[in-house]
Amino acid sequence: MSEDYLWDKSGEPDPEVEQLERALGQLRYKVPKKPLPLPLVSRPLFRFRLNGMSAIAAGIVILLLAGGLWLSLRPSATVVNPGVSSGRPPQTGPIDLTAAENRKQALDQTPVKAVSVPSRVASRIQNPKRQELARESISVNARAIREQQMVRRGELAKEQLIKALLITSEKLNAMQKKIQGDQERQPIS
Amino acid sequence: MNDVGTAGTLLILSAGSGTATAVGPATKMSADAPLVEAVLGGDRDAFAQLYDLYGPMIHGILLARVPFDDVDDLVQDVFLAAFRRLHTLREAGAFGGWLAMIARNRAVDFHRRKHETEELPEDIPQRSSVDPEASEALALIRTLPNAYRETLVLRLVEGMTGPEIAERTGLTAASVRVNLHRGMKLLREKMGLEAS
Numbered sequence: 001m002s003e004d005y006l007w008d009k010s011g012e013p014d015p016e017v018e019q020l021e022r023a024l025g026q027l028r029y030k031v032p033k034k035p036l037p038l039p040l041v042s043r044p045l046f047r048f049r050l051n052g053m054s055a056i057a058a059g060i061v062i063l064l065l066a067g068g069l070w071l072s073l074r075p076s077a078t079v080v081n082p083g084v085s086s087g088r089p090p091q092t093g094p095i096d097l098t099a100a101e102n103r104k105q106a107l108d109q110t111p112v113k114a115v116s117v118p119s120r121v122a123s124r125i126q127n128p129k130r131q132e133l134a135r136e137s138i139s140v141n142a143r144a145i146r147e148q149q150m151v152r153r154g155e156l157a158k159e160q161l162i163k164a165l166l167i168t169s170e171k172l173n174a175m176q177k178k179i180q181g182d183q184e185r186q187p188i189s
Numbered sequence: 190m191n192d193v194g195t196a197g198t199l200l201i202l203s204a205g206s207g208t209a210t211a212v213g214p215a216t217k218m219s220a221d222a223p224l225v226e227a228v229l230g231g232d233r234d235a236f237a238q239l240y241d242l243y244g245p246m247i248h249g250i251l252l253a254r255v256p257f258d259d260v261d262d263l264v265q266d267v268f269l270a271a272f273r274r275l276h277t278l279r280e281a282g283a284f285g286g287w288l289a290m291i292a293r294n295r296a297v298d299f300h301r302r303k304h305e306t307e308e309l310p311e312d313i314p315q316r317s318s319v320d321p322e323a324s325e326a327l328a329l330i331r332t333l334p335n336a337y338r339e340t341l342v343l344r345l346v347e348g349m350t351g352p353e354i355a356e357r358t359g360l361t362a363a364s365v366r367v368n369l370h371r372g373m374k375l376l377r378e379k380m381g382l383e384a385s
Contacts, residue, residue: 008349008367017345018379023322024346027257029248029264036268038233084212123311 055179059172066165073157220356225281228272240268243285246357247292249343253331254296257319263299267292286359329379330372337372340365 004011221242227235247267251260271288278287330338331344343358345350351369355362 004368006373007366009350020241020345020376021348022324023320023326024342024349026320027252027321027346029245029347031241031244032261032265035237036265038272039269043267155248 052176054173055172059168062168062172063165066161066168068147070158070161073161074154220282221284222281225275225278225284228275229281236268239284243268243288243357245347245349246285246343246354247288248345249349250289250292251296252327252346253335253338254293255344257327259299263292263295267295270295283359285357287368289358314317329376330360332379333372333375336368337375340368341372343370349354 005014006017221239224235224242225237228239244264247264248260251267255263267288271291276293308343319323327342327346330341332338333341340354343354344351350356351365352361352362355365358365
């Protein structure tokens with residue numbers, strides 16, 4: 001009795017196996033004369049698949065990019081956030097981008113409220129010591145204004161960044177649900 | 190007991206029946222991957238090629254589980270289901286194993302629905318066109334555990350060799366070999382008992 005014949009039909013034929021092959025051969029698959037009537041299935045234009053690991057990796061990359069963006073937009077001056085110092089609670093919930101744009105425009109049009117000594121006035125001051133004090137005052141006031149503007153711009157950038165992170169988070173959640181749905185539907189092969 | 194082999198195969202040993210089911214890594218089964226990708230790209234002729242390639246395997250898997258008269262219709266059902274769900278297949282190289290699983294599930298559904306509608310006696314004679322010797326041999330094979338009967342039908346009815354069975358079903362050659370020899374041994378015993 002040859003074990004090889006049963007395995008790959010090589011070697012000495014096994015008479016018992018041969019007999020079974022002859023008897024059962026008539027039940028063998030016959031190629032159908034008619035082609036398989038395939039239904040019209042609408043296919044997606046492109047297939048976008050993410051498995052669990054790549055989804056996590058993509059999320060990390062997005063967070064890193066967002067963090068880098070936030071660091072680059074953050075004002076470098078170590079000034080106290082006026083919103084925090086004034087006791088105003090930080091903004092939570094969805095942020096209206098149009099409102100942020102409006103605030104930005106208003107910021108550009110806001111007149112400078114700080115009391116400053118105009119340079120022409122300073123030039124009229126005859127006393128050199130007073131003249132120097134006036135110049136210093138102008139310089140300090142200008143710096144304070146710049147810092148205030150930077151703080152406001154930083155806040156706007158921060159709001160936009162939070163909005164972007166919220167959108168990214170929602171997209172990742174939706175992707176994860178889709179992946180889990182696919183895994184449940186697909187039989188284990 | 191599950192064990193992960195050195196070549197990345199998952200070996201599942203069933204203590205009760207003694208059958209071996211080892212699934213090879215999908216990367217080794219990438220011969221039909223281009224055809225699967227072509228079907229996903231909208232090439233319907235490529236699916237006809239897959240139908241020709243895998244028709245005997247699906248026929249054998251179903252024949253090991255459902256009555257002969259119902260097999261041809263179920264083969265078509267399996268391929269239609271595969272065509273509709275092909276976009277859910279993650280690895281094109283694992284098409285054979287995926288398709289085999291659809292066929293096994295379809296056979297289970299067939300029995301469930303049949304059970305829900307009507308219950309037929311076991312001793313109903315099969316189609317008259319089938320040779321009684323073939324019917325008897327097939328009935329004996331169907332008494333064997335699932336893994337043995339499927340492998341034996343693919344070998345003895347469909348005429349596939351052991352390596353072909355392994356390649357098409359996604360099982361490892363070692364587990365197919367084990368199932369073939371143990372199944373044949375059991376079949377011989379049953380045939381001897383029947384003869385005596």
